Amino acid sequence: MVSWTQTLAYRRRRAQIVGALLLFVVLFFSCLAYAYFIEPYRLVVNQSTLTIKGWNPAFDGLKIVMIGDVHGGSNGVDEEKLRLVVERTNEQNADLVMLLGDYVAQAHGDKPLRQRNLRMPIDAIANGLRGIKATYGVYAVLGNHDGWYGDDKVAAEFTRVGYKVLQNEVAVIHKNGQHLRLLGFKDHLELNKTWKETSNDAKELLAPTGDGDIIGLEHSPDILPVITGELSISPSLKLILAAHTHGGQVWFPILERPIVPSIFGQKFAYGHVKQNDVDMFVTSGVGMSVLPIRFMVPPEIAVLTIRSEPQS
Numbered sequence: 243m244v245s246w247t248q249t250l251a252y253r254r255r256r257a258q259i260v261g262a263l264l265l266f267v268v269l270f271f272s273c274l275a276y277a278y279f280i281e282p283y284r285l286v287v288n289q290s291t292l293t294i295k296g297w298n299p300a301f302d303g304l305k306i307v308m309i310g311d312v313h314g315g316s317n318g319v320d321e322e323k324l325r326l327v328v329e330r331t332n333e334q335n336a337d338l339v340m341l342l343g344d345y346v347a348q349a350h351g352d353k354p355l356r357q358r359n360l361r362m363p364i365d366a367i368a369n370g371l372r373g374i375k376a377t378y379g380v381y382a383v384l385g386n387h388d389g390w391y392g393d394d395k396v397a398a399e400f401t402r403v404g405y406k407v408l409q410n411e412v413a414v415i416h417k418n419g420q421h422l423r424l425l426g427f428k429d430h431l432e433l434n435k436t437w438k439e440t441s442n443d444a445k446e447l448l449a450p451t452g453d454g455d456i457i458g459l460e461h462s463p464d465i466l467p468v469i470t471g472e473l474s475i476s477p478s479l480k481l482i483l484a485a486h487t488h489g490g491q492v493w494f495p496i497l498e499r500p501i502v503p504s505i506f507g508q509k510f511a512y513g514h515v516k517q518n519d520v521d522m523f524v525t526s527g528v529g530m531s532v533l534p535i536r537f538m539v540p541p542e543i544a545v546l547t548i549r550s551e552p553q554s
Contacts, residue, residue, distance in 0.1 A: 277492070277535035282318030284540040285528070287330055289547070292514065294480050294521055297550040298455050300420035307331050307376070308544040310342035310461075310485025313387070313529025314370065315361025318541065319347075324370025327528060327543065331374050334545050338415070339376040341405065342485035343385025343429060343461035345396060347531060355390045364391070368399035378415045380405040383426045385461035385486065387531065393428075408459060410443070412451045421454030423478075430462035430486075441473040448476055455480045462486040463510035463524045470518035481548070482522040487511050489526025493538040512539075 309327060313319055331339060345367050348358040374380050382405050388396040397407040406413060408426020415422040425447065427433065433440050448456065456479045458469060463484035469475045489512040490499025502511045509515065515522045525544040530536060 273537065274535070277537040278317065281536040281538075281540050282316075282530060282534070283323075284318075285323070285326055285330060285543065286540050287334070287543045287545060289545045290514065290523070291547045291549060292481070292521055292523065293549040293551045295519075295551045296455075297480055297548060298420055298422070299550045299552075300417055301422055301455070301548065302550040304422075304548040305334065305337045306483070306546045306548065307334050307336040307339045308342060308483055308485070308523065308525045308546065309339065309371075309528065310525045310544075311344045311385070311488055311527025311529050311531075312341075312367065312371070313344055313347035313361075313527075313531055314364075314367035316347040316529040316531065317534035319362075319529040321362075321366060321370045323528075324367065328371060328373050330543055334543075336376045336545070338378050338424075339374050339380040340459055340483050341371070341380065341382035341400070342459065342483060342525065342527075343383050344387045344485065344527070344529075344531070345371075345385070345400075346387050346391050347529060348387065348390065360391060364396055364399050368403045371400075372403040374405075378417075379413075381413060381424055381426065381459065382407045383459045383461055384409065384429055386429050386431045389429050389432055393432075410447060412447050414451055414454065421452060423448065423451055423454050423456045424459060425456055425475075426459040427461075427465060430460065430464055433465075433468075437468045437473055440468050441475055444469055444475040454478065458482040460484050462504070463515070463522060464504055464506065466510070466515070466517055466520065466522050470520045474518070479520055482520060483546075484510075484522060484524045485527050487524055487526070488530065488536075489524075489539040491526075491530060491533060491536050491539055499539075 347361040382400050409428050413424045490502045499511050504510045528541045
């Protein structure tokens, strides 16, 4: 026979298990609700200082604002959010503002991505981001979602509102006789040559532009090994700015970021990376794609202050 003591112990264990399961369910759905209804509607300004060896002292203290992966019309990204991005950006009194691609978001559906409607029209996105100010200008590159919709259409809208779109082009910033070169690449999915050919093409773009440090602008951080190390396009390449990964959109302790759209995984997921003696910074961006959630990776405007470390 089962004693009363054994029966009570069994009931107690069962109650503990049921309680633990209920707690897990409550926590799971609470986190899911936060990830859908709260975090995507936030906008944080993250400040970082990068000290770069050999950076031209003439540009010491250069302040750069990075805005990536806007994905207009995705969860939390309406026209009011776009105006907030402009407002927060202008509060930084930036020297340069870099728009790093993927401005559009395709709706879900059975059609191929290139044939789907946008969640927000591109002219509304460009108008929403209109009015950003920076001492040396606002520069943009394009992303894979922009390419699926149409690079020319996206570039035309951002040109209309006064921003310079770089598609395998170089812009030169002048300050007191010193030069800073901005090399803007097309999206990584459109750089369909070999790594060596892509590196050589970049060298050709830079050849007629004189001297000066170089900042590379690319939607995807996967460009880094293509233009550095043995494939270095120039010893003057000091910094690469990228987006695309969304910081994984979701971050968990220990597990970190379950999904990162980079062939290098966690390595290039977010923030400051240094490889082959070149610094890179990856912003987690503003909007979302695939999943309409963010968890512990809030929408951000990344603000970099570049400091010069003299060559030894």
